[in-house]
Amino acid sequence: MVKSRSLHLLFTGWCHCRYSLSVFNVGIGLDLSVGVEGVLPSLARPANASRIFHGIVFDAGSTGTRIHVYTFIQKDPELPLLEKETFQSVKPGLSAYADTPETAGETVRQLLRVAKKAVPHVEWERTPVVLRATAGLRLLPPKKAQALLDEVEVAFEESPFFVPDNSVHIMNGTDEGILAWVTVNFLTGQLQAKTKKTVGTLDLGGASTQITFLPKFKTIESAPPDHIARFDLLSTTYELYTHSCTDTHQTDSSLERKVFESSCLSRKFREDWSFGGLTYKISGIPDGSTGFTECYKEMLKVVKGVIHQPPELQDSNTFYAFSYYFDIAVEAGLIDERRGGMVKVQDYSIRAKEVCNKLSMYLATKPFLCMDITYITCLLKDGFGFKDETILKLTQKVNNVETSWALGAIFDYFQNIKIH
Structure with a gap:
């Protein structure tokens, strides 16, 4: 069975790019209790008691499909503390059930049982539950995507949790990038600190990628007015550059023939892959050239010149990178899966050359590693424009909490953040 996210991105027609400057009103004092009391059903509490509240994303x-159950403690007038996160995931994604949407509802019900165990019974009716779908559903025909969302809404309404208005919807890539940035900078303490020093974030999923960071004034000044977005979270203003890439539905004559050949694969590789209701023949090029140079040329065709490159990225120091950046670094032996680690952009490049120039060694166990790691190398260098020396901090968790946009999304809900 094919397991390659870069192949998935190539098939979806990489790359439609959205980039914007997003202005956050984010400050040094986060009081979620203000938002909580305004949006949740009331529940009597003793005077001066700490507020404990939960959110399900x-x-x-x-x-x-992943569930994040967050538990917060709010002690007035202190900042709320994220006490813990309960996390669980199941595969495949909801988009795999496009033709059997009722199965999507069962998937959600299965994960709701996790939430029932994590949230005390007395808090169920006060605990909001929301679902945000990303590129997997964005790529589906609208009617099929809506059928899946309808099944999720039914499952939510059957649950004992608080179901707010607009609890289920498809999130755009820009919001995805911004909320992931909020998550990482909250967990690393940057949003609470009296400094504007923050960290940039890189996210690479199964069908989209996002880059988000605090830009210099020149980048802000050169951005078109309609690429400015604002939302209120705290009291200090942050201006963020966020750039999202996803599908354009471009077509290729070979794909129309349901055949995909690549110099990133061993000449001996042959496999069928089902995608979008069709089955494709995936293979190396029997009489063609292989190796890093040829593979990189393939990646350049879908990356070079279609992704906006802020010049300041060439001077960037450190970015947090997660999701697929992390997974491939683990598979390539660049970092330890449990601890994560720091790598330079050039580390991906060096390892890609080693793997791609010895494809036969990986045919049986990791046939797509050359394609995947070369794609990431090309995306970072010729897509976003990072230098070889740029450091990426690869991690799945910060302070034992998943590095996902989900935590940012629950802040979005409690504070009624409006990104525009």
Whole structure:
């Protein structure tokens, strides 16, 4: 069975890019209790008691569905503390059930049982549950995507949790990038600190990628007015550059013939892959050239010149990178899966050359590693414009909390953040 997200991105027609400057009103004092009391059903509490509240976020991604159950403690007038996160995921993603949407509802019900165990019974009716779908559903025909969302809404209404208005919807890539940035900078303490020093974020999912960071004034000044977005979270203003890439539905004559050949694959590789209701023949090029140079040329065709490159990225120091950046670094042996680690952009490049120039060694166990790691190398260098020396901090968790946009999404809900 084919397991390659870069192949998935190539098939979806990489790359439609959206980039914007997003102005956050984000400050040094986060009091979620203000938003909580305004949006949740009331529940009597003793005077001067700490507020303990919960939030449930479903991440309906292209490769799986994940549930995040957050527990917060608010002690007036202190900042709220994220006490813990309960996390679980299932595969495949909801988009795999496009022709059997009722199965999507069962997937959600299965994960709701996790939430029932994590949230005390007395808090169920006060605990909001929301689902945000990403590129997997964005790529489906609208009617099929809506049928899946309808099944999720039914499952939510059957649950004992608080179901707010607009609890289920498809999130755009720009919001995805911004909320992931909020998550990482909250968990690393940057949003609470009296400094504007923040970290940039890189996210690469099954069908889209996002880059988000605090830009310099020149980048802000050169952005078109309609690429400015604002939302209120705290009291200090942050201006963020966020760039999202996803499908354009471009076509290729070979794909129309349901055949995909690549110099990133061993000449001996042959496999069928089902995607979008069709089955494709995936293979190496029997009489063609292989190796890193040829593979990189293929990746350049879908990356070079179609992704906006802010010049300041060439001077960037450190970015947090997660999702597929992390997974491939683990598979390539660049980092330890449990601890994560720091790598330079050039580390991906060096490892890609080693793998791609010895494809036969990986045919049986990791046939797509050359394609995947070369794609990431090309995306970072010729897509976004990072230098070889740029450091990426690869991690799945910060302070034992998943590095996902989901935490940012629950802040979005409690504070009624409006990104525009």
